[in-house]
Amino acid sequence: MSVTLSVNGEERTFTGDPRTPLIDVLRDHMRLTGAKSVCREGFCGACTVHVDGEPMVSCLIPVGTLAGRAVTTIEGIAGGGAQLNAVQQALLDHDVVQCGMCFPGMVMTLSAFLETSAQPTRAALKAELSGNACRCTGYERIIDAALSVTGQEVAAP
Amino acid sequence: MTDAGHAEKAVMNFPRRDAQDKITGRTRYTTDVGGSEVIHAVLLRAEVASARIVRLDVEPARRMPGVRAIATADDAPGLYGIGIADHPLLARDAIRYHGEPIVALAADTLDQARAALAVIELELAPLPAVPTMAAALAEDAPLVHPDWKSYEVLAEGSVRQGNVAWEATVTRGDSDAAFARPDVTIVEGCYQVGRQSHVPFEPRAAVVSYEDGRFHIHTSTQVPWTVRDVTARALGVPESQVRVTVPAVGGGFGLKFDASIEPCAAVLARMSGRTVSIVNSRREEQMTCLSRENAEIRIRSAVTQEGEIVGREATVLMDCGAYGGEQVFLTSMTAHTLGGNYRLGTARLSSRAIYTNTPPNGAFRACNGVYNTFALERHTDEIADAIGMDRLEFRRRNVLGDKDLGSTGQVFEGNVLGPMIDRMEALRASSGDRKALADGRLYGRATTVGTWFIFVGLSAATVNLNSDGSATLVTTGVEIGQGTMMQALPQIVAASLGIPPEQVIVKSADTDAAGRDLGVGGGRTTVSIGAASVAACEEVKAKLLDVASEMLQTDRSELVLADGRIEIAGRPGTGTTIQQVIAEVESRTGPVSGNGSFTAPGAVSALPGCVAGHFLDAIDLPVFAVHDCELAIDPDTGQVEILAYRVVQDVGRALNPRAIHGQIQGGVAQGLGYALHEEITINDSGAFDQQGFESYHLPLAADVIPVEFDLYEGAPSCGPLGTKGAGEVPILNVGATVACAVADATGTKVSSLPLTPPKVMALIDGRQPELQHHHISPVWVENTLQSA
Ligand code: FES
Ligand code: FES
Numbered sequence: 001m002s003v004t005l006s007v008n009g010e011e012r013t014f015t016g017d018p019r020t021p022l023i024d025v026l027r028d029h030m031r032l033t034g035a036k037s038v039c040r041e042g043f044c045g046a047c048t049v050h051v052d053g054e055p056m057v058s059c060l061i062p063v064g065t066l067a068g069r070a071v072t073t074i075e076g077i078a079g080g081g082a083q084l085n086a087v088q089q090a091l092l093d094h095d096v097v098q099c100g101m102c103f104p105g106m107v108m109t110l111s112a113f114l115e116t117s118a119q120p121t122r123a124a125l126k127a128e129l130s131g132n133a134c135r136c137t138g139y140e141r142i143i144d145a146a147l148s149v150t151g152q153e154v155a156a157p
Numbered sequence: 158m159t160d161a162g163h164a165e166k167a168v169m170n171f172p173r174r175d176a177q178d179k180i181t182g183r184t185r186y187t188t189d190v191g192g193s194e195v196i197h198a199v200l201l202r203a204e205v206a207s208a209r210i211v212r213l214d215v216e217p218a219r220r221m222p223g224v225r226a227i228a229t230a231d232d233a234p235g236l237y238g239i240g241i242a243d244h245p246l247l248a249r250d251a252i253r254y255h256g257e258p259i260v261a262l263a264a265d266t267l268d269q270a271r272a273a274l275a276v277i278e279l280e281l282a283p284l285p286a287v288p289t290m291a292a293a294l295a296e297d298a299p300l301v302h303p304d305w306k307s308y309e310v311l312a313e314g315s316v317r318q319g320n321v322a323w324e325a326t327v328t329r330g331d332s333d334a335a336f337a338r339p340d341v342t343i344v345e346g347c348y349q350v351g352r353q354s355h356v357p358f359e360p361r362a363a364v365v366s367y368e369d370g371r372f373h374i375h376t377s378t379q380v381p382w383t384v385r386d387v388t389a390r391a392l393g394v395p396e397s398q399v400r401v402t403v404p405a406v407g408g409g410f411g412l413k414f415d416a417s418i419e420p421c422a423a424v425l426a427r428m429s430g431r432t433v434s435i436v437n438s439r440r441e442e443q444m445t446c447l448s449r450e451n452a453e454i455r456i457r458s459a460v461t462q463e464g465e466i467v468g469r470e471a472t473v474l475m476d477c478g479a480y481g482g483e484q485v486f487l488t489s490m491t492a493h494t495l496g497g498n499y500r501l502g503t504a505r506l507s508s509r510a511i512y513t514n515t516p517p518n519g520a521f522r523a524c525n526g527v528y529n530t531f532a533l534e535r536h537t538d539e540i541a542d543a544i545g546m547d548r549l550e551f552r553r554r555n556v557l558g559d560k561d562l563g564s565t566g567q568v569f570e571g572n573v574l575g576p577m578i579d580r581m582e583a584l585r586a587s588s589g590d591r592k593a594l595a596d597g598r599l600y601g602r603a604t605t606v607g608t609w610f611i612f613v614g615l616s617a618a619t620v621n622l623n624s625d626g627s628a629t630l631v632t633t634g635v636e637i638g639q640g641t642m643m644q645a646l647p648q649i650v651a652a653s654l655g656i657p658p659e660q661v662i663v664k665s666a667d668t669d670a671a672g673r674d675l676g677v678g679g680g681r682t683t684v685s686i687g688a689a690s691v692a693a694c695e696e697v698k699a700k701l702l703d704v705a706s707e708m709l710q711t712d713r714s715e716l717v718l719a720d721g722r723i724e725i726a727g728r729p730g731t732g733t734t735i736q737q738v739i740a741e742v743e744s745r746t747g748p749v750s751g752n753g754s755f756t757a758p759g760a761v762s763a764l765p766g767c768v769a770g771h772f773l774d775a776i777d778l779p780v781f782a783v784h785d786c787e788l789a790i791d792p793d794t795g796q797v798e799i800l801a802y803r804v805v806q807d808v809g810r811a812l813n814p815r816a817i818h819g820q821i822q823g824g825v826a827q828g829l830g831y832a833l834h835e836e837i838t839i840n841d842s843g844a845f846d847q848q849g850f851e852s853y854h855l856p857l858a859a860d861v862i863p864v865e866f867d868l869y870e871g872a873p874s875c876g877p878l879g880t881k882g883a884g885e886v887p888i889l890n891v892g893a894t895v896a897c898a899v900a901d902a903t904g905t906k907v908s909s910l911p912l913t914p915p916k917v918m919a920l921i922d923g924r925q926p927e928l929q930h931h932h933i934s935p936v937w938v939e940n941t942l943q944s945a
Contacts, residue, residue: 027189031192035182075182082177088181098819100405132858136823139858
């Protein structure tokens with residue numbers, strides 16, 4: 001069976017089992033390895049992509065449900081190439097990355113949230129990140145970076 | 158230039174150069190290597206804790222579609238281990254833990270490989286299992302390794318017997334006399350902790366090929382040389398036939414401080430002639446995690462009314478699981494963690510690694526230190542309460558200072574912990590207490606101290622100075638997220654050579670390109686690889702200055718390297734560019750490079766006769782920490798909320814304060830998980846109940862708060878530019894501090910971690926019986942093989 005969907009603005013067709021999770025289609029078939037397959041149970045958020053602009057965990061979406069839908073991955077979030085969006089630039093400027101495995105998912109979640117919520121509080125940002133686990137950073141410096149995108153600069157110690 | 162001048166130049170918030178690829182999804186971790194050229198390996202793993210293998214037939218699997226290679230114990234006959242060679246790569250006759258690999262198989266696709274595993278015929282005869290350390294030490298306990306005597310011992314001075322895989326003891330002074338003194342109060346406590354799972358987001362994984370008669374292992378590891386050695390040992394091939402390369406590693410925390418599945422893929426690559434990818438599924442990764450070990454501890458102290466600790470006895474049982482692994486080595490560390498922090502009149506410590514039929518344990522950030530600090534600091538509060546002294550005052554009086562003896566009799570240099578306690582007081586005063594936030598809930602507060610030490614040990618570095626003035630640093634250091642390879646090392650090399658850190662290229666680890674190295678862990682990378690790098694830079698500098706001195710008609714001692722130039726000191730603009738000097742050196746003697754190496758300075762030692770069974774008797778580079786926590790407990794649910802967390806950390810010199818902040822925030826978060834909700838329970842089949850993220854609860858954003866911290870600089874250090882490793886130690890006291898604060902809030906004896914809400918409720922309701930370790934004798938010597 002085959003499914004045609006848009007991935008980062010390009011028409012792509014997947015032929016195979018329609019129950020295949022989107023994460024495997026992206027990583028194994030399209031070799032878009034930016035989204036990370038960490039828990040495969042919907043708990044860690046490392047596999048987050050946008051489906052029609054909404055952040056979703058790609059490990060829980062059977063590819064067969066995506067015919068005609070638009071998927072954006074970390075590879076396509078900033079328009080490709082070496083461009084960074086505001087969230088990525090802030091993460092870079094605040095030097096918050098460690099092992100990096102959670103960051104593609106963090107970027108996808110934060111980018112969508114900050115587009116819709118102009119001046120979120122620290123608590124609201126933390127609540128929004130509840131589906132994105134990180135084993136390295138202890139989160140707070142990621143929150144600092146995200147707040148800076150909204151002009152709420154946090155005093156860097 | 159003077160050392161102080163270099164050091165100042167090296168200090169900066171240099172951003173990490175791997176961040177851009179990591180936030181754009183371009184970084185290629187080991188798990189991202191794939192595509193049509195690789196085939197996929199899977200392991201048949203045991204589903205019982207203890208059994209004899211009666212029959213194994215892999216022939217049906219060979220006939221399955223896509224299968225390229227199948228390996229069993231016959232293909233990897235060697236035993237490996239740390240201290241004792243007790244570990245087979247694939248089980249041969251006996252199954253010793255749930256999850257133990259028996260067969261490795263590779264096929265064109267993962268689905269084909271899994272389908273083929275399912276038709277392997279395996280017949281097992283159940284054997285009695287040893288599920289706990291108490292069971293392992295019982296009289297007539299079955300032996301996890303009936304043939305323990307026949308194993309090759311790889312380290313001198315082993316003390317072991319039956320289910321005691323290894324024992325390390327300290328005896329200093331006349332303990333019996335100390336405890337018999339009429340003027341002492343004797344305080345005794347039992348403590349216990351469960352396992353902690355590392356959960357690196359990238360699981361253990363490797364991609365292996367066999368080329369020109371050699372294995373090329375591309376792997377997610379912290380220890381390229383260990384992978385090389387273990388693969389050679391397990392497969393019975395010369396070490397020189399194994400090359401290990403390491404790309405960006407997606408988290409380690411100690412889990413990847415040992416070889417694990419790499420040799421399995423190596424066997425299959427040789428058999429199939431194909432590139433073999435092996436990746437632990439998340440379930441496998443959880444179920445066979447080389448966790449922070451569960452431990453059971455008894456401590457007894459004799460203390461005077463003035464608060465002097467005249468005698469201390471302790472026994473620490475560390476569960477190594479089915480094979481000795483890291484725990485064998487870690488027995489040595491109790492002397493410096495539980496035996497650390499305080500001046501002791503006499504000391505008797507027994508630290509034992511115990512075999513059980515459970516998944517093997519391993520090293521986890523501040524390994525051994527985290528739970529020994531928990532036990533020690535809880536015990537310390539109990540002592541202070543017993544003699545009616547303020548808890549912090551008791552610590553002030555007893556913390557190790559300049560020229561004090563550690564438990565093994567080593568002499569400590571410098572007053573560090575005392576002034577750090579003062580700095581914590583100042584930090585608390587400036588941030589103000591958060592008692593008001595408790596808002597009717599139970600409020601508790603605690604301050605603890607901790608001692609860690611850097612695993613120094615061997616490292617090698619080569620620095621090639623390129624004609625464009627850039628330098629290439631070649632080591633086998635690995636970037637696991639800690640940032641050392643991206644920040645501290647280029648900063649150190651740049652400062653030594655007077656070039657910008659952007660101009661320092663850091664080669665990723667390749668055992669074919671650089672000299673031997675102990676690996677990334679224990680806070681050692683900045684210190685050991687840093688020191689080797691500085692030594693390599695010295696050689697490079699000597700070559701440059703010899704020639705520059707002639708070119709500039711100035712004595713070498715008058716020349717400095719700065720801003721990409723070699724100048725006459727104090728007269729900027731007088732000299733020439735580094736490129737010109739390089740060109741001149743190249744024309745005379747060829748390209749400019751230098752080599753450096755480092756190992757433990759070995760300047761400290763234990764008192765003669767104090768230690769037995771230790772891999773190290775004294776510590777070259779102690780690191781201290783003071784932590785403080787305020788928390789609130791909901792008396793109806795047992796839920797603990799952290800209100801404030803503060804850290805004063807001994808960093809030697811803070812090369813990159815922003816990066817250290819990241820390590821402190823992340824390390825404390827991991828410690829909060831350990832203290833409060835990361836729990837592993839082992840069921841009747843010998844398997845962990847927690848098989849993934851749903852049941853093993855990592856700290857999430859809402860569980861943490863911004864950690865307040867103060868970096869303590871200037872303590873003595875043998876590290877380059879006075880540095881100490883900063884990434885390992887932030888987790889050290891978190892369990893201790895939270896436990897002491899919960900004890901403070903509830904007025905109860907907190908003896909075990911993690912403090913999950915049901916456990917906290919049981920404490921509050923008085924339903925938590927006092928912890929007793931019936932398998933650890935109150936008579937210390939009975940907990941040693943010396944008594945046998
Ligand atoms: S891999 Fe999809 S949520 Fe964890
Ligand atoms: S940076 Fe390692 S998991 Fe977040």
